Amino acid sequence: MSYTIEGRTGPWELVIGLEVHAQVISQAKLFSGAATAFGAGPNTQVSFVDAGFPGMLPVINGECVAQAVRTGLGLNAQINLWSRFDRKNYFYADLPQGYQISQFAHPIVGTGVIGIELADGSSKEIGITRLHLEQDAGKSLHDQHPTKSFIDLNRSGVALMEIVSEPDMRSPEEAGAYLTKLRQILRYLGTCDGNMDEGSMRADVNVSVRKAGEGYRTRCEVKNVNSIRFVMQAVEAEARRQIEIWEEGGEVHQETRLFDTGRGVTRSMRSKEDAHDYRYFPDPDLPPLVLDAAWVEELRAALPELPDARRARYVAEYGLSAYDAHVLVLEKETAAYYEAVAAGRDPKLAANWVMGDLFAALNRTRRDIADSAGLGPRSRRAAGPDAGRHPLRQAGQGGLRGDGGNRPGARRHRRGTRPPPGHRQRRDRGGGGSGAGRQCRQGGRIQIRQGQALRFLRRPSDEDHAGQGQPGAGERGHQAEAGLRRPDDRRAAWPGGLNRAEDTRPADAAAPRGWGPPRRAGFRRVAAGPGWFPSPCRGSAAHRPAPRCRW
Amino acid sequence: MSLDTATVRRIASLARIRMGEEEVGRMQAELNGILGWIEQLQAVPTEGVEPMAGAGAVALRLREDVVTDGGIREAVLANAPDPEGEYFGVPKVVE
Numbered sequence: 001m002s003y004t005i006e007g008r009t010g011p012w013e014l015v016i017g018l019e020v021h022a023q024v025i026s027q028a029k030l031f032s033g034a035a036t037a038f039g040a041g042p043n044t045q046v047s048f049v050d051a052g053f054p055g056m057l058p059v060i061n062g063e064c065v066a067q068a069v070r071t072g073l074g075l076n077a078q079i080n081l082w083s084r085f086d087r088k089n090y091f092y093a094d095l096p097q098g099y100q101i102s103q104f105a106h107p108i109v110g111t112g113v114i115g116i117e118l119a120d121g122s123s124k125e126i127g128i129t130r131l132h133l134e135q136d137a138g139k140s141l142h143d144q145h146p147t148k149s150f151i152d153l154n155r156s157g158v159a160l161m162e163i164v165s166e167p168d169m170r171s172p173e174e175a176g177a178y179l180t181k182l183r184q185i186l187r188y189l190g191t192c193d194g195n196m197d198e199g200s201m202r203a204d205v206n207v208s209v210r211k212a213g214e215g216y217r218t219r220c221e222v223k224n225v226n227s228i229r230f231v232m233q234a235v236e237a238e239a240r241r242q243i244e245i246w247e248e249g250g251e252v253h254q255e256t257r258l259f260d261t262g263r264g265v266t267r268s269m270r271s272k273e274d275a276h277d278y279r280y281f282p283d284p285d286l287p288p289l290v291l292d293a294a295w296v297e298e299l300r301a302a303l304p305e306l307p308d309a310r311r312a313r314y315v316a317e318y319g320l321s322a323y324d325a326h327v328l329v330l331e332k333e334t335a336a337y338y339e340a341v342a343a344g345r346d347p348k349l350a351a352n353w354v355m356g357d358l359f360a361a362l363n364r365t366r367r368d369i370a371d372s373a374g375l376g377p378r379s380r381r382a383a384g385p386d387a388g389r390h391p392l393r394q395a396g397q398g399g400l401r402g403d404g405g406n407r408p409g410a411r412r413h414r415r416g417t418r419p420p421p422g423h424r425q426r427r428d429r430g431g432g433g434s435g436a437g438r439q440c441r442q443g444g445r446i447q448i449r450q451g452q453a454l455r456f457l458r459r460p461s462d463e464d465h466a467g468q469g470q471p472g473a474g475e476r477g478h479q480a481e482a483g484l485r486r487p488d489d490r491r492a493a494w495p496g497g498l499n500r501a502e503d504t505r506p507a508d509a510a511a512p513r514g515w516g517p518p519r520r521a522g523f524r525r526v527a528a529g530p531g532w533f534p535s536p537c538r539g540s541a542a543h544r545p546a547p548r549c550r551w
Numbered sequence: 552m553s554l555d556t557a558t559v560r561r562i563a564s565l566a567r568i569r570m571g572e573e574e575v576g577r578m579q580a581e582l583n584g585i586l587g588w589i590e591q592l593q594a595v596p597t598e599g600v601e602p603m604a605g606a607g608a609v610a611l612r613l614r615e616d617v618v619t620d621g622g623i624r625e626a627v628l629a630n631a632p633d634p635e636g637e638y639f640g641v642p643k644v645v646e
Contacts, residue, residue: 026616033619042637043627047620051627062613084604091567093641140644150638153627277565282604290610 003171005209005236007243012209014239015216016169018231019204020182022161022192023136024067030135030159031058031101038198042152050157052096057285064159065289066299067191068108068133071161073300074189075128075182077112081293083132085286088278094138094151102162104280107132108289114165114185115308116177117326126178127166136160161192167206167216172232179203179228184307188332202226205259207238209246217242218252222259222266234259238266310335318347327355333369553583 004011029036032049049056072079086104109131117123138156140149163182169175183201186192193200203226208219220242222234237259242252257266305313307329314325328338328351337358342350362368554562559579563570570578624637633640 028614028616028618028620033614033617034621035618041624043624043639045621046624046627048623048627049620059614060611061616063616065613089565093639093644141638142643144638145635145640145643147643148633148635148640149642149644150635151641152638279565284605287605287609287611 003173004212005239005243007247009247011212012239012243012246013212014170014172014235015167015208015210015219016171016175016235017167017206017219018165018169018175018178019206020163020165020179021202021204022071022163022186022194023200024064024133024159024161025191025193026061026063026067026159028061028063029157030061030064030133032157034157036158040154042150043154045154046156050096050153052098058101058283060286060289061159064133065108065291067159068131068161069291069296069299070189070303071163071186071191072109072112072131073296073303074185074191074306075109075112075114075131075163077128077131078110079291079296080106080108080110081291081296082106083108083289085133085283085289086280087283088134088280090278092137093149094140094153094156096138096153096156100135100137101283101286102134103132105282106288108291114178114181116174116181118173118177124168124174126168126174129164129166131161131163134160134162167208167219172235175205175235176228176232179231181307183228184330184332188304188306190304196227199226203231205231205234205238207235207242208252209239209242217246218254220252220255220257220266222257223269225259230259230261233261233264234266237264241266307332307335314347314351318342318351320348320351324351324355331369337369553586554579 002013004013006012024030026036028034029047029050032047034047034050035045037045047056049058069079083103084106085101087099088102088104089099091098107130109128111130112128114126114128115123116126136155136158138151138153140151142149144150165178169178183192183194183196186201187194196202202224205222205225206219207222208217210217220238222238225231225234238257245252256269258269259266311322311325311329314320314328315322318325320328327334329335334354338350338354341354358369556575556579559575559582560570562582563575563578628634628637628639631639
C-alpha cells in the first residue's frame with residue numbers, strides 16, 4: 001500500500017526528488033592548489049584563482065575528477081567520457097569570480113540508480129538523473145558588524161558534486177531512505193564525508209502532490225535542508241501545504257522555499273525574478289574534460305566493497321539475517337569493526353556481541369565506534385576488535401552470552417569515557433562549547449543511531465511502527481498521528497528505524513553553523529511549466545545559506 | 552533577431568551595469584550589430600559537425616591533488632577596498 005496523505009477531498013500521493021550537494025574529499029580545491037582542510041584561519045586557504053583575481057586561470061584537480069567518477073560508478077551510473085564546464089553567472093559577495101564553474105549541458109556522470117530499503121522490508125530503486133562537478137563559494141558572516149558582512153573565501157573553489165535524483169520517491173520515508181543510502185555509499189567510497197551538520201552534504205527537496213493516476217502537478221523546491229530528519233519533515237510539511245492550496249481551489253506556483261525547522265513549516269524565499277537567469281555558457285578557460293576509458297576501468301576495479309555487496313556477503317558467507325547484516329553495514333566503521341571481531345570467530349556470535357554488548361556499552365559511555373574500535377590513530381585506547389583481552393576470546397569458553405552479559409567489555413568502556421587529550425582532531429568547528437562537550441555530542445550521535453537501529457531490530461515498539469512495516473495498519477494511522485502533533489513532537493512520528501539512522505539530535509544541535517538557509521539571489525527557473533522535474537542546472541553555490549542570525 | 556530596449560536594460564541589470572537612456576540606445580545598436588554577425592555565422596552549413604565551444608586544446612590537463620597555493624592572506628586582501636581584519640568587508644547582504 002502506497003503512502004498517501006488524507007485531505008478533505010481524499011488521499012493525495014506525493015512525488016519527491018532530491019538534489020544533493022556533496023563536498024568532494026580532496027586535498028586541494030577543484031581548480032586551484034589551495035587547501036580544503038577544515039577550520040583554517042579566515043582567508044588563509046585562498047589562492048588568487050579562488051579570489052577571482054584578473055588573469056588567473058583554473059587548472060582542474062585530477063583527484064576531484066576521479067572522486068566524481070568513483071561516485072558515479074558507486075551509483076551504477078553512466079560515466080560520460082566527454083564532459084564540459086560552464087559558467088553560471090550571478091552576483092554575490094562570496095562569489096568573487098562573478099560566476100560559478102559548473103557543468104550544465106554536459107555533466108561528468110549520467111543516469112544511475114540507488115536501491116533503498118524500507119522499514120517494512122521492501123526495497124525500491126530510485127533513479128539518478130545526473131552528477132556533476134562544480135565549485136563551492138565562500139562564506140558570508142552577517143553578524144559581526146552592524147553595517148557590513150564579512151567574507152571568508154576558504155571554501156571558495158572547493159569541489160562539490162551535485163547529485164540529482166529522478167522524481168521517484170513517494171513518501172517522506174523513501175526520501176529519508178534515499179538520502180541515508182546515498183550518504184552511506186559516499187562514505188564507503190570515501191568521496192564525501194557526509195557530515196551534514198558541517199554542510200558537507202545538503203539537500204534541495206522537490207515536492208509535488210497529485211491524485212492517484214494523475215501526471216505531475218507543479219512542484220516546489222525546499223532549499224538547503226541539512227539533515228535527513230529535516231528532509232523527511234520538510235517533505236511532509238510542504239506536501240500538506242500544497243494539498244491545502246489545491247483543496248481550497250487554488251493553484252500551487254512553482255517557487256523556492258525554505259524549511260523553518262523550528263516551526264516545522266516551509267515558507268517562500270521571495271526570490272527576485274531576475275535572479276533566475278544564470279546566462280550559462282561554456283567556460284572559455286576550460287577545454288572539455290576527456291576521460292580515458294581504461295582509467296575509468298582502473299577506478300572501477302579499485303572501488304571498495306559497497307554496502308549492498310557487503311550486506312549480501314554477510315548473509316551468504318556469515319549466515320547473518322538480512323536485518324543484522326543491514327545494521328552492521330550502516331556505518332563502514334561498524335562493518336570494519338565487526339569483520340575484525342568476526343575474523344576467526346563465530347560470525348553470528350560476533351554479530352550479537354557487536355550489536356548487543358558493544359552498542360550498549362557505547363551508548364552507556366556516549367562514545368562512537370571509532371573511539372572504541374582501535375581503527376587508526378585512536379587505536380591505543382580501549383577495546384579494539386583485535387585487543388588481546390577481547391572478550392570474545394572467551395566466547396568459546398562460556399564467558400560470553402552475547403546479550404549484555406559481557407562485563408569485562410562493559411567495564412572497559414565505562415573506564416574509557418574520557419577520550420585522551422588531543423584525541424579526535426577531525427573537523428572540529430571553532431565555537432560551540434568545550435572540546436569534551438563536542439566529543440560527547442558527536443559520539444552521542446552515532447551511538448543513538450545504533451541504539452535505535454537495535455531497538456528497531458529487537459523490540460519494535462508501537463511508536464517505531466506507527467504507520468510503517470505493518471501493511472494495512474499502516475499509512476493512515478501514521479499520518480493521522482503526525483497530523484495531530486505539533487512540529488516539536490514530530491520527530492517521534494517518524495517511523496522507520498532504518499531511516500532515522502541520521503540525526504537524532506535536537507533541532508538546536510543540528511542547526512547550521514555558518515550555513516543557514518539560502519539567500520535570495522540566484523535560482524534558475526527554466527520555463528518548464530508544471531513539468532515536474534528540475535532543470536539540473538541549479539548549482540549549489542547559488543543557494544549558499546547565510547548564518548542563522550539572519551533569520 | 553534584434554533586441555529591444557527593455558531587453559538591453561535587463562541585460563544591463565543582470566550584469567549590474569547602470570546605464571543612462573542615451574547609453575541604452577547606443578548599446579542596443581552595438582548588441583544588434585553583434586547579433587547580426589552571429590546570424591551571418593548561422594549561414595554556414597554545420598550538418599553532421601559536432602558543436603564546439605572552442606578551437607584550442609583538445610582536452611583538459613589534470614593537476615595533481617597537492618596543496619601548492621594559499622597562505623597568502625595579506626596578498627589576497629591587499630586590494631580589497633574595505634577589509635575587516637582577516638576578512639573582506641562588504642555592504643551587509645542580508646534580506
